[in-house]
Amino acid sequence: MIVPHAKGFTLLEVLLALTILAVIATTIYSSFSTAGRNIESAEAVRDGTDRARTLLSRLTNDIANVYVNKSVGETFLYGSKLERDEDKQRFDSLYLTTLTNWRRPDSKEMDLWEVGYFFQDKPDGKGKVLMRKEKRELSKDVPPRTGGIDYELTDTVEGLRLRYSNGTTWADEWKSGLPKAVEIILTLADGKVYATQVDIRNQ
16 A cells, blocks of 8 residues: 655745744733833832832821920921022921830830931932931930931932921921921922821820
8 A cells, every 4th residue: 555645844834834933922022021011110100109108107197296395395396498409409307206106015105206307418429318317215415306216218219398387378497386287298219299288286
């Protein structure tokens, strides 16, 4: 019995099949690559938003619970304006006594403590770092805005502008007593700006 000769693929058919396969593979890779970039971009936006919300929440909570009593010399709210010359970007600082201390278990600490927000230059001189001061024990022996523990919050803040209202007008700095409200404008490294206004509770 004679078996007919089986016909194989020609070189042209093989090359055509490989070309089609390469196009399909490239399309699939491109789709996954684009999806990956979109996910990374969305995560970066989300991280920036979460960071801004966390910072604003901390600032808002500390400011809303600020405590100043003239009979207690160690209580105060001090806001200072710092403006960069080349682009007028603001890097304001804020120091205050506030009733937001998370007391350690079995400690004699009060709810009242001193908190500060200020900027330091990065070690390489390119940009600034937002710092936070925490001082748990208030004493006449340790002047305001000194002592305590300083630590880094983030290096992604490109500006912090604070304004203070006495009920009728707004000022860029505050040195005595309590304002009625404080406006916070936070600018992150990605250019996004977040703003809120905080009413003072302990009037």
